[in-house]
Amino acid sequence: MGGRKQEQRDRFRADDPTAGPLTTDQGVTVDHTDDSLAAGERGPTLMEDFHFREKLTHFDHERIPERVVHARGAGAYGYFEPYESCAEFTRAGFLQDPSVRTPVFVRFSTVQGPRGSADTVRDVRGFATKFYTSEGNYDLVGNNFPVFFIQDGIKFPDFVHAVKPEPHNDIPTGASAHDTLWDFVSLQPETLHAIMWLMSDRAIPRSYRMMQGFGVHTFRFVNAEGRGTFVKFHWKPKLGTHSLVWDEAQECQGRDPDFNRRDLWDAIEAGEYPEWELGVQLVAEEDEFAFDFDLLDATKIIPEELVPVRPIGRMVLDRNPENFFAETEQVAFHTANVVPGIDFTNDPLLQARNFSYLDTQLIRLGGPNFAQLPVNRPVADVRTNQRDGYHQGAIHGGTNYFPNSLGGGCPAHAGVDGSAYTHYAERVDGAKIRRRSASFQDHYSQPAMFWNSMADWEQEHIVSAFRFELGKVGSKTIRARTVEHLAQVNTDLATRVARGIGVADPSGTQAADKQSSPALSLREQRGDGSIRTRQIAVLVADGVDTEQITSVRDALTAGGAIVEALAPADGTVDGADGEPFEVDRALPTVASVLYDAVLLPGGPADTPGTAADPDAMRFVRDAYRHGKPVGALGSGVGVISALGPEGVRVSAEFHRTVADRGVVTDTSPGPASEEFLTAFTTALSAHRHWGRPPVHG
Numbered sequence: 001m002g003g004r005k006q007e008q009r010d011r012f013r014a015d016d017p018t019a020g021p022l023t024t025d026q027g028v029t030v031d032h033t034d035d036s037l038a039a040g041e042r043g044p045t046l047m048e049d050f051h052f053r054e055k056l057t058h059f060d061h062e063r064i065p066e067r068v069v070h071a072r073g074a075g076a077y078g079y080f081e082p083y084e085s086c087a088e089f090t091r092a093g094f095l096q097d098p099s100v101r102t103p104v105f106v107r108f109s110t111v112q113g114p115r116g117s118a119d120t121v122r123d124v125r126g127f128a129t130k131f132y133t134s135e136g137n138y139d140l141v142g143n144n145f146p147v148f149f150i151q152d153g154i155k156f157p158d159f160v161h162a163v164k165p166e167p168h169n170d171i172p173t174g175a176s177a178h179d180t181l182w183d184f185v186s187l188q189p190e191t192l193h194a195i196m197w198l199m200s201d202r203a204i205p206r207s208y209r210m211m212q213g214f215g216v217h218t219f220r221f222v223n224a225e226g227r228g229t230f231v232k233f234h235w236k237p238k239l240g241t242h243s244l245v246w247d248e249a250q251e252c253q254g255r256d257p258d259f260n261r262r263d264l265w266d267a268i269e270a271g272e273y274p275e276w277e278l279g280v281q282l283v284a285e286e287d288e289f290a291f292d293f294d295l296l297d298a299t300k301i302i303p304e305e306l307v308p309v310r311p312i313g314r315m316v317l318d319r320n321p322e323n324f325f326a327e328t329e330q331v332a333f334h335t336a337n338v339v340p341g342i343d344f345t346n347d348p349l350l351q352a353r354n355f356s357y358l359d360t361q362l363i364r365l366g367g368p369n370f371a372q373l374p375v376n377r378p379v380a381d382v383r384t385n386q387r388d389g390y391h392q393g394a395i396h397g398g399t400n401y402f403p404n405s406l407g408g409g410c411p412a413h414a415g416v417d418g419s420a421y422t423h424y425a426e427r428v429d430g431a432k433i434r435r436r437s438a439s440f441q442d443h444y445s446q447p448a449m450f451w452n453s454m455a456d457w458e459q460e461h462i463v464s465a466f467r468f469e470l471g472k473v474g475s476k477t478i479r480a481r482t483v484e485h486l487a488q489v490n491t492d493l494a495t496r497v498a499r500g501i502g503v504a505d506p507s508g509t510q511a512a513d514k515q516s517s518p519a520l521s522l523r524e525q526r527g528d529g530s531i532r533t534r535q536i537a538v539l540v541a542d543g544v545d546t547e548q549i550t551s552v553r554d555a556l557t558a559g560g561a562i563v564e565a566l567a568p569a570d571g572t573v574d575g576a577d578g579e580p581f582e583v584d585r586a587l588p589t590v591a592s593v594l595y596d597a598v599l600l601p602g603g604p605a606d607t608p609g610t611a612a613d614p615d616a617m618r619f620v621r622d623a624y625r626h627g628k629p630v631g632a633l634g635s636g637v638g639v640i641s642a643l644g645p646e647g648v649r650v651s652a653e654f655h656r657t658v659a660d661r662g663v664v665t666d667t668s669p670g671p672a673s674e675e676f677l678t679a680f681t682t683a684l685s686a687h688r689h690w691g692r693p694p695v696h697g
């Protein structure tokens, strides 16, 4: 993590003395905290028990309001470094020098659910980055979708009310599959593009570490000469962008509600620091009107094929917070936290955000002094005339107004040396009107482009997601109205959805929009193709061929993967060589949905082993159903055939590799062959394998 922020943060770490006895908040020593002061052993508690009252009172006030959206999150510290100077486009100090590392804090989040909701819900994910630059804090408060549901921030309360749990019963938690959201969507076609993303696999990321991030709005870079350039920000994960499948995501909510948070924490603890590349799409000011959509409309992307994403730096997260509340909960992002060289545009969504974030922190963090909290404190010097207020932690001296002579005129205005923030001198001229620009009116072309760009399996998942969501909507009118809108996007999509939710095929057809942007498909977002941090379960039982396990474990861990041996009970199993073999976890404590792949080693053919254990068989069946790589060696190959899926019959041609379906087998006994290891690794790096025949049971 960037040193300056860490050093600053260390100064605020509560150095709770461990040597002395317990005290009250006033420093008075306490000899007994297990019983309250009472009038006799069985008598009433006494008001004068100041220790009891202080302890309970503090506890009673431990909670602060959770974020109205993005309540549940996980954060980490790290650093950002540019690849080269971006001086041509921006004077932002942290984008000038590749040798300068800027400390960052990133918070990932889900949006709809409360703090205690599950991670793997169908939802947008927040991706907010605070850069502690030497010129002040810069916050890039983005999401993992590049578009938003509405065009003007005045609609935000309507949208959020619609998606949040319904007001009468506070149901559903962490889910969008309910009447009010789809009522809103069906009446508000500007939501459709983001809704397509929400129905896609992007809404159920495998990991926060395997997720793209987007600034969404068009921002403005400004260089030292004052020239502006429109800019869109993209974060690209080194490990590629990968998703769960819906059935798995739902099961995960029960098996491990902290699935994404734990994954981020564990990776950083293990020294597997997640990394993203920051890219920008740049558009010259004179090209503002060169597109058939409006750059100020946050429901549109600039297709990468039109304006390529130019990599400008990388971010690494290498330190977990020490205290969730102090850091991840109290971090306060604000789109208006910008530094010289980065400016806004007139995107009406962004303009609203520039009001909302400061406003929300005032209630959430209890007053105007939250910038003093360690996680929010800039590493740049702060000199203001702001004073007092709740939770004022500083003892200010001197004067508190400007201009002054009594304080020597300090703090003075910055000189004209170019270090101060100056707003881009955009010329504006217009009548006061409450009206949406005509250039914001096309709500169907880009959702159609998204649909056209998807692989078959991605389209299949989108149709299933719409069927699931609308299938939970009680009102048939809302279902039918949504289908009519979808028909404007793509008739095939709308018809396939309609046929799953009991409403008539759509009456309208879409305007034939054939645009596509291949970069939108997950096919194109595989990252560096490594298998780092992928979790592979090896199912073992008495009689297992331990040589095989060792050969696979060595090869996969050398590639950075994590291999765990699971058995019906913890402890050890007897290896085929008669030696005890250490088990990592007991099967009943885990599940297939918590792993990326499964491997079945062999043993003597007459040992019932894994095939006899229903938990193990369910494990393999689930991994197969969810498209995960399945590997089998020696007699383990027979276990796969016990699954009974058509096509996963052990036949001569199946014995080697079935890499296209991600089922990799080798019946030979002894250590795994090079050929097997290569095929299994390739299957792992491809993440998921579609088009498998269904399994029985």
Ligand code: HDE
Pocket (backbone or CB within 6 Å): 067, 068, 069, 070, 073, 107, 108, 109, 125, 126, 127, 128, 141, 142, 143, 148, 152, 153, 154, 156, 214, 215, 216, 217, 298, 331, 332, 333, 348, 349, 350, 352, 353, 356, 357, 358, 360, 361
């Ligand atoms: Fe936010 N959003 N938002 N949002 N948003 C908040 O600020 C808001 C929008 C995003 O980890 C709130 O501190 C309005 C787009 C993230 O702490 C609040 C509008 C994007 C986070 C707020 C939007 C985002 C928030 C709630 C429409 C992606 C979590 C608590 C005009 C580019 C930050 C808080 C964290 C949080 C308002 C739309 C991303 C109420 C009014 C578009 C990642 O201020």
